[in-house]
Amino acid sequence: MTDRRQFLQAGALAAGVMALPRVGAQVQGRAKVVSTWDFGVGANQAAWKVLSAGGTALDAVEAGARWAESELCNPTVGRCGNPDRDGVLSLDASIMAGDGRCGSVAALTDILHPVSVARRVMEQTPHVILVGQGAQQFAVQQGFERQKLLTPEAEKAWREWLKTAQYAPQINAERRGRPGDSSNHDTLGMLAIDASGALAGACTTSGMAWKLHGRVGDSPIIGAGLYVDNEVGAATASGVGEEMIRNAAAFLVVELMRQGRSPAQACREAIARVVRKRPEASKTLQVCFLALDRHGEVGAYALHRGFVYAVCDKDRQDELRDSASVYSSGQA
Ligand code: SD4
Numbered sequence: 001m002t003d004r005r006q007f008l009q010a011g012a013l014a015a016g017v018m019a020l021p022r023v024g025a026q027v028q029g030r031a032k033v034v035s036t037w038d039f040g041v042g043a044n045q046a047a048w049k050v051l052s053a054g055g056t057a058l059d060a061v062e063a064g065a066r067w068a069e070s071e072l073c074n075p076t077v078g079r080c081g082n083p084d085r086d087g088v089l090s091l092d093a094s095i096m097a098g099d100g101r102c103g104s105v106a107a108l109t110d111i112l113h114p115v116s117v118a119r120r121v122m123e124q125t126p127h128v129i130l131v132g133q134g135a136q137q138f139a140v141q142q143g144f145e146r147q148k149l150l151t152p153e154a155e156k157a158w159r160e161w162l163k164t165a166q167y168a169p170q171i172n173a174e175r176r177g178r179p180g181d182s183s184n185h186d187t188l189g190m191l192a193i194d195a196s197g198a199l200a201g202a203c204t205t206s207g208m209a210w211k212l213h214g215r216v217g218d219s220p221i222i223g224a225g226l227y228v229d230n231e232v233g234a235a236t237a238s239g240v241g242e243e244m245i246r247n248a249a250a251f252l253v254v255e256l257m258r259q260g261r262s263p264a265q266a267c268r269e270a271i272a273r274v275v276r277k278r279p280e281a282s283k284t285l286q287v288c289f290l291a292l293d294r295h296g297e298v299g300a301y302a303l304h305r306g307f308v309y310a311v312c313d314k315d316r317q318d319e320l321r322d323s324a325s326v327y328s329s330g331q332a
Contacts, residue, residue, distance in 0.1 A: 032296050032313040033060055033192040036238045036288065039077075040310030041318045043068050043188055048312050057192040057200035058097050058119075065093065065115035065202040068188040075157065076186050079112060079149045081206025083158050085167065086213045089150045090132075091206055092220040093118045098199035098230030098294075102128055104220035105135040110146045115204045117144060118220070129220060158210070167210045187219055189226065189236030191292040199294060201228045201236055208240070217241030223251035232258045233293035235266070239286040239303070243274050253291050263291035263299025264324070271301050271326050288323065303327060 031051040035043045047064035051057070069078035069091075076082070083089045093114035094104035103122025106129060108114050117139045121130050130138050140146055187205035194200075203219035203226045211217075218225035218241030225241060227250035228234040235253035237244045244250065249270055256266035267289035275282040288307035290300045300309050300323035307323040 029195060029314070030193060030197065030296055031057075031195050032292065032298075032311070033057075033064065033190060034290060034292050034298050034312070035064065035191075035310045036189040036236065036290055036307075037186045038308050038310070038320055039068065039072050039074065040188065040190070041312075041320060042072060043190055044310050044312035045317060046071075047190065047192055048317060051192060051194055052314070054195060056196075057194040057198050058095070060192045060194065061190045061200045061202035062095060062115055062119055064190045064192075065095075065188060065204040066113050069093075069113050069115060069204055073151075075154060075206070075209060077188050077205055078114075080151050080154060081149075082154050082209035083150055083206075084209075084211045084213045084215065085165070087150070087155065087158050088213060089154065089206060090213075091204070092217050093202070093204040094220045094222060094226050095119050095122060095202045096200065096222060096226055096228040096234075097122075098228045098234065100229075102222045102228075104129045104222060105139075106131045106216040106220040107214060108132070108135045108139065110149060111136060111139045111144050112147060112149065113144065115202050117142065118202075128222060131216070132214070161210050165210075167212075187217075187225075187238045189219070189238055189290060191228070191234040191236055191290065193292060193294070193296055197230070197294065199228050199230050199234045199292070201226045201234045203236055218244035218249070221245055223248050225250055227251045227254045229254055229258075230294065233263065233291060235263075235289060235291040237290075238288045238307070243278070243281075243285060243287050246277065247273050249274070249287075249289065253289055257291065257293055263293050263297050264301060265299070267291050267299050267301035268324070268326070271303055274303065275326060283327075290323075301325065 033047040043064035046067035047060035050060040073080040090107040091114040096102035207217040235250040288302040302325040
């Protein structure tokens with residue numbers, strides 16, 4: 001028996017309307033994209049080109065992450081990222097669709113667009129995560145070009161660091177800058193909902209500067225740095241990834257939303273979980289969560305001040321919001 005939805009789809013297809021992307025206010029209606037940090041504005045605009053033309057959330061977040069990987073030049077994302085302790089620039093990225101499809105790459109070297117390799121892992125392999133040499137080999141097989149990415153500036157910063165070689169993940173400096181300010185940047189996490197109501201997310205990062213060679217952060221770990229479920233919503237994280245992995249944090253945020261919390265409440269409760277688990281460490285580590293539910297409601301929370309995120313939909317293309325934070329509001 002044909003159910004009502006199948007019937008409507010069949011009718012629409014017969015009328016030839018489903019096959020055509022509908023551009024304009026109608027198709028943009030519920031579409032929205034949100035991203036971590038001030039440079040999220042630029043990433044959102046790249047994603048919005050896709051969403052506003054009736055494209056999918058998945059294509060949109062890939063486009064946004066690609067923008068950050070190649071166009072934005074900063075020490076924590078993509079080609080301008082700082083290297084690890086051994087001077088190697090290694091990149092982590094993930095992508096996830098709200099129907100559960102996901103892919104990621106970790107510790108990938110010499111490839112400009114890790115997020116697109118992550119998408120190929122999702123679409124072309126039976127696996128979810130590829131790492132290191134295997135990820136690079138797969139990328140090359142898929143037609144991605146191998147290229148040296150370490151910039152002279154990043155190499156210089158690494159040589160400076162080598163003079164003391166003290167590695168201590170720390171809280172991020174408070175963000176005072178505006179979009180485009182080159183001193184303000186961090187890992188990109190993006191979440192989008194498209195006109196059909198489908199959700200998707202992506203993360204891309206060079207991880208923590210001066211990390212041990214081989215270190216994998218939260219961004220390519222599905223459920224830690226990124227989680228998306230069309231039934232509920234999506235969440236992404238930035239900050240010291242080890243805390244996100246310990247707490248399965250992005251999954252936790254989505255599950256809290258499933259239990260009825262708003263995106264902001266879910267992010268706050270997940271931050272509280274991080275603090276409860278490691279109260280002392282939480283005083284100096286930064287952890288930030290950003291969430292988008294399936295209705296398009298956005299929320300964020302951070303351990304410490306300074307986390308900003310960008311929101312883009314048909315009514316605003318470059319909005320930057322400050323997140324609430326546990327320690328600055330004295331609610332720890
Ligand atoms: C990582 N979460 O690799 C990333 C880094 C980051 O703000 O987001 N820094 O741990």
